[in-house]
Amino acid sequence: MTGKRRVPPTARIAEFPETAAEQARWWERHILEVLDGLPPDAAEGAKPRPEFDPKQHSLAQRERAKAAELTAAGHRMSPSGIKQRRQRYQRDGLVGLVDGRSAKQMPAFGHVDPAVVEAMQQAIAETADASSRTIGFIIWRTKQILADCETAAVELPSRATLYRLFDKLAAGTHATGSARTRRSINARPSGPFGEVPASAPGELMQIDSTPLDVLVRLDDGIAENVELTAMVDIATRSITAAVLRPTTKAADASALLARSVTPEAMRPGWSDALRMSRSVLPHRRLLSIDERLEHAAARPVIVPETIVCDHGKVFVSHNFRASCRYLGINLQPAHKATPTDKGTIEKTLGSVATLFAQFVAGCTGSTTDRRGRRLEDGRLWSLP
Template sequence: MPLRPRLLRAGDLVRFDGRLQTVAALEGTAVRLVDEAQSASVVMLAHLLAGEDFEVVTPVSVRTVLPAAGVLEGLPSKAVERAGWWQRHLVEMLTGRPFNDPHGPVRGEYDPAVRSLRQRELTKVAELDAAGTAVSLTVLQDMRARFEREGVLGLVDPRLRSAPDGTGRADRRVVAALRKVVEEQTARSTVSAQVLRRRMERLLEDEHGAGVVPLPSRATFYRLLKAVSSGRHTLGSARTRRSLAKQPDGMFGQLTAVRPGEVMEIDSTPLDVLVVHDDGTVDTVELTGIVDIATRTLAAAVLRPSTKAVDAALLLARAMTPEPMRPGWPDALRMSRSVLPHVSLTALDERLAKAAAIPVITPETIVCDRGKAYISDTFRSACQSLGISFQPAHPDTPTDKPHIETTLGSVATMFVSHLLGHKGRSTEHRGTDPAAQAVWSMHQLQELLQEWIVIWQNRPHDGLRDPLMPGKALSPNEKYAALVAAAGHVPVALSPDEYIELLPRCRRTINSYGIRLGHRTYDSTELTPFRRQSSGVGPGGKGWEVHYDPYDISRIWVRNHREGGWITAIWRHLRTAPMPMGELAWDHARRVLAERGADPVTEEEIAQAAVALLDRAADGPRDTAGRPSGRSRKDRKVAARTRTTSAPSWPRPAPATPAEPPPPDAEEPEEGEGALADVVPLGIFDTRKEAEKWW
């Protein structure tokens, strides 16, 4: 540690602001300086001492040494003892006083006011030589310079001052090769230490030749591996190892949001619970949620067999729509009973009078990962139409959206783990038969989740502490009420037209028979004035903008580029599908027919096949074990997802024209089910009877 001035006194010569100045006077926290040109100035003492070029150049007689605290810890005892010996002699040579008595009498032979530095150095060399310790003048001067520059730490051998990394005196080539092996192991599967040792040996042979580098013993290798792989989980969980490798090397950043909706994060994760789907299958579900950073509000969350782009887009609409009270919910969950400013908010939107205690938040910026559901044109268009800034995270960097990651993890630990059918996060934590305990359907689980979210809003959150009262943790609703009072916030509900804007879009031609979309034909009487005409807008000016719902292919919406608004076109074969049918079921049915050699197939055949698939799902399982038979896992997943999204929780705009009823003389479609074949029993194999047979 360098020498510092003991006191700043009047008359001291200091270097400040690029020139030498003399301290003329000190009064309180003010210092009066006079430079060589006799120009006076007054500066604050704190500003003077914090100056980058501030230096006291007063003779060393008024200088002392700050005590070293902890700088020598961990060094060998002999090195510490040697540094203390040098410190005592150097302080005496520089100040004239003993090291342990800075205010004692000055020794005449070391008095800085009488003897020059050269004279004092020669005197100290002679004194040490007489005491039996021969030290040359060059060594003394070098130690004195290091002491003035670095303090007592400069008196230690530089070879001992390097930060210990646990590798000791091992060959640097061996350590470098082992570090490289450990780095490459990050993305690989976990192996034993012996495998890593063999990789290190091969790497040393490739780089330096066989037998050139001495290999460490088995015990030394394990010691080096422990030191090099510290904190990396090299021999542990591969998932944890990859997660740690994704953390930034520098200091973690922190994003501070000062108003609701300023920054929100969205993500999806599979839940560790088995549920009963509508067709009787037992499988997992995915949770997609959106959280507000400023208030930690879980603004919306939906359960789906698998997350699609339209799910993420419509999740934005749910965050901007009041959550209604459900039958059976306690009255304490109403917004009117919460700390939310319901009086002022109800004056803006009457629906909030019967809403649950979840704030309506309009997103300004959305942070998401680079999953297909979020980087799709559907989600980007939804953000653009709502005026939301779309901000994708860096590739493979979950630390860019830590709040939603933590929130979804809280849902897994605080909600999912209490459900019947909880299967644990891995096979290691799984019970004997969690599928047998699965009793909740997806719709029932969604209702339970919505009620739990309302309770979450009133639970103190450790990340919402008042800076003026750190011991007080606020709930998301309390934080929302505080920020709204300070920043102001007006919830804006979505209209039916805005809902249509959130749907996926494409461009199609309005033909004489209607609009073809996905091998389906849609038509409406309102399309008559625009048949076989160009829209005049968009690429080429020919196609008309069409929006569609992937989970209900019964209708589409065509933008009226001439008069404004939307035209609802109904599917021509809607009468063959008594329930909403999804795009997933349609495409799956078409692929099944194509694999049977019936491609190209007609639109009506695809519709009948898709309806038959959904009918089998509605009939439920046929075997005694309670599981559907005769269908693949893909069939069950498609049917389950279609059934799940057949009755969406968000309001759909009413169609412009009613569905066309079937004609009176229309024939009913033939049943696709054929007569059941006779079951031929297979007897038990008997070796004696088989031996008596003559083949």
């Protein structure tokens, strides 16, 4: 046996079914014994069996011996068959021993005509902004698209095959599910995406408004939902300010800016544990900058440099833009219908609306099918 055994690369074997790969490894053991006299797992210092010793027998003799051994073991094989496998192994490595029938991969959509696949993909794409419909409608629309094509007649597969094709093409699209979820998925950027990094407080902040899933008793005695508007700092993940209003107006958004840049004074009845002096914030150093922090609550005071908002009329209003210009803040509207541009505040407000609101009297749930009965007749909080 020579000490320069060269085992061909095996990386591509992972592309084939496990059963085919196992069979190829079984053949590799025998072929290596024919080539070098020893199987791949032979112990160090082991000697070849006499009939496979390269010093005593030629390659052709070793191939005949291996064919006889396998045939006696119940695997009918000729010397020429061993030779062919040995040559494929030397040329292609372990992949050369894979059964050729295993290498034939079925197309992604079976034997379905590509025109049918393309038509169904178009039908599914049309549901992005439409109302939700059933699979039956998607199949009907697919047939209609094919009928309108000027190409030659396309043979349609069976209805069961069309249903299976829909399951493959519509995976993850919610084509027949929630229209709201479908629009959200369609608005996501294609390919890998992430957020703009922020390394300092105020460098990048996000603002948004959302209905709070809680009924509130207003001053006139009527129970109504209210809106929560909040601003979050990306670097520290701090909610610097938030307001609750029956309907958010431009003045409320401007007030949010004022709250973010000014300390919040302690109120009567608040625990001393809420004082900034009792928090992890560097109170003594901050006190030398602003004396108002002496009696301030433990809420971060952050001056925004850039604020990302959506195109809601509150945030694109003249009032809010003027407030940002006065404070030297760069206002950056997000792309339309792209909530991923301000994903942090979207997730923050969504968490408040679900995780917090469920503990508050008058919780309505996010949709009508989650809402209880006669909530407006129960005990509700006032807006303050």
